[in-house]
Amino acid sequence: MVTIKQVASHAGVSFKTVSRVVNNDPTVKSANREKVLQSIQALGYRPNRAASLTRRKKSGIFGFIADDLLKVPYTFDLIRGAQQVAWENNKELMVLNVNEDRYTAEKAAQNLIEHRVEGIIYAAMYHHEVVLPDILQECPTILANCFCKNPRFPSIVPDEIQAAETVTLSLIDAGYKKIAFMNLNELIIAAQDRKKGVINAFNRRGVSLENLHIEPVFYGPAGQEVSCSREVTAKIVHEFKPDAIICGQDPIAVEAYFVLQSMGLQVGKDIGIASFDDWDTIPTLLQPALSTMALPHFEMGAWALEYLLNGREDKVHEKLPFTLVKRGSY
Amino acid sequence: MVTIKQVASHAGVSFKTVSRVVNNDPTVKSANREKVLQSIQALGYRPNRAASLTRRKKSGIFGFIADDLLKVPYTFDLIRGAQQVAWENNKELMVLNVNEDRYTAEKAAQNLIEHRVEGIIYAAMYHHEVVLPDILQECPTILANCFCKNPRFPSIVPDEIQAAETVTLSLIDAGYKKIAFMNLNELIIAAQDRKKGVINAFNRRGVSLENLHIEPVFYGPAGQEVSCSREVTAKIVHEFKPDAIICGQDPIAVEAYFVLQSMGLQVGKDIGIASFDDWDTIPTLLQPALSTMALPHFEMGAWALEYLLNGREDKVHEKLPFTLVKRGSY
DNA sequence: AACATAAAAGACAACGTTGTTAAAAATAAA
C-alpha cells in the first residue's frame, strides 16, 4: 500500500508535511496542502491506522461485547445507540458477539484489549445477572441491560418498576377497574420488579388489590422455559374476569389476542391489552395495534458509550425509563 | 501499558525472545519459555495489535458492513455466520452498521481500509440491488443478500426460485389442490423470483395454473409500503377458495391466521398455510406452528467470509437454498 | 536595508512490535 513517504516524494515535500495535511494541521501553506491533497488522490493513499496508533496514546476504539443471546430484534438497538454516540464523537465501535462455548467473553475481551480499546460495553439480551471474566477489570467496562455481583462495574439497566407503574397507572386512569398481569418467569429480575411496579400503581391510586391478579406465564429455568400464555389467558378471563390485561412481553400479547378473538372478545373494546417491549413488527402487526412499554435499548447503548467517553470512574448503577407507546389496544 | 521490553528485562532475556514466546515460536528453550510466561503473567502484559500490524503483512481482520436496515431479527444470522467462520480461522470481524445519512457505507469502507482489513462483506437486510461506493474496489469485497450492477463484485444471495418451488411442491405432494400465494411487493426481486418458482412447481407436477392464484399484499415504493394482508386473505378465501395459502413472509401469516380464525377456519385442518423467512419467534408463536422456508442467512454469512478467506478472485454470483422447516400449519 | 519575529517546513527520534542476520551456546562427531 501507498505510504506517507511515497506521497511526500510525489508532492515534493517532506513526509512530515503530508502527515500534517492528513491530520488537518493548520500550519501548512495552502499551496502545499493542495499539492499534497492531489498526490494523495493520485496515489490512492490511505492512512495506516495501526501505524498511527503506535504513536498516539488513544486508539479511538470502543468495544462492545454482546451476549450471543442477542436474538431478539430490538436488542440490536443497544448496539445502534452505542454506535450513534461513537460516530458523533468520531470513535469506532468493535462489536463482538460472544457465546459460551465457541467464543467466550474472556477471549473477546482479550482481543479488544489487544486492540487497546478505550472502554468496553458488555451487553446482554435480557435484563439479568451475569458473571464477568476477570480480564475486564483491566479496562473501563460498563454493563448494559445486565448487572453483576462485583459492584466495581457500573451498569445501566431498564427501570422495570417505573415501567410497570407507568402502564398500570395509565390503565387505571383510562378507567379500567380489574387488571390482570401475565408476568414473565418469576425467576428473572424483570418479573420481580414489574410486579412491584404494578402494585405500586394500585396503591398510589388507592385501588384495592382485589382488583389485581398477577400470574406468571413462563416457568422453568432460563433457556428452557415453558410457556402457557394461552391457557392462562383463557383461565384468567373466565375466572378473574378482568377488563384489562397487561402482558409481560409482546409475544404473549399475540397469543392473548388469538385467545380473546376465539372467545368473541374484541381487544380495545371489550377488553384492554397492554404489554412490554415494543418488539419490532409485532405491535403493529396486531389489530388493534398494541400499546406497549418500549424498552430503552437505544438509550442504554448511548448512555453506556457516553459514560465511557467521558472517562467516568464512578460506580453508578443507573436505571433508564421505558416509554409508553400508546396504540389502540386500550 | 506493559511492553515486550519490560517483560524481557523482568524475565532476564532479550525482548526478541519474549516476542517468540508470544508467537509460539518453537525455537525457545522450555526453561526460558517458562520464565517469560511467568513474567507475562506477573506484569499483565497484553500484546499491542497495532504495533504488531506495522510489521506483519496481514491484519487478520475482516470487515462487515451492514445496511442499517438490519432490523429484522434473523438477519443478524448473516453476522453470526461470518463471525463463526472468522473464529474458526482465528480472524476478527469488524462490524459496522451503516445508514444513509449518518454514517455512510463510503465512510465505513474508508475506516475498514484504514484498518487494513483483508476483505469486506457488504450485507443487506433484504435481498435487493444496492449501489456501492467506489472505494470498495480498493479491497476484496463480496455482497451478501444483495447484488449490484457492477459485475466485478461477487455476491451470495438466497435462491428464491428454489425456495418457492420447494414449498409449492411440498404442498402439492401433500395433497393440496388449490393454492393461493400472497406475494411480497412485486417491485422486489424476491417476489419476482418466487412467483417463477411457484409456477415452476405447478408445471413440474403438471397441475393446471387455474388452481393457482398469485397476488401481492404489499404495494408502493420500498420503505413506505402499504400492507393489505388481511383484506387480501379474506378476499382470496371468499373468491378463490384455496385449500392452502403461501405467505410471502411470516408476519403476513400472522395476519392470515387472525383472519382465518375469525372466519371459523382452522389452520392445518381446514386450510394449509406455508410461509417464507423463519422470522424468529413468530412461527412457533402461532398455533399450529408455522411451516416456513428458512432463509439461509447464517450460511450466506459463512459462505461470504469463506470466499474472502480463500483469497478468491472469481466473480461468482452464488445462490444458496432455503430450508423447509415443517411444522403443523399444513 | 537590516533586523526581529512569526509562520512553515524539515530532520530525526520514538512507538512496540516482527524480520533478518549475526553471535553465542549446546550438542554431536571426530
Next chain:
DNA sequence: TTTATTTTTAACAACGTTGTCTTTTATGTT
C-alpha cells in the same frame, strides 16, 4: 579434546506513523 554442526538467543533494522525540536522561509517593523 577439538571441531563441526545445530539449536538457541541476541542485536539491530524496519514497519508507517506522530512528537519534538531545529532550521528555513516569510512577514513586519524600524
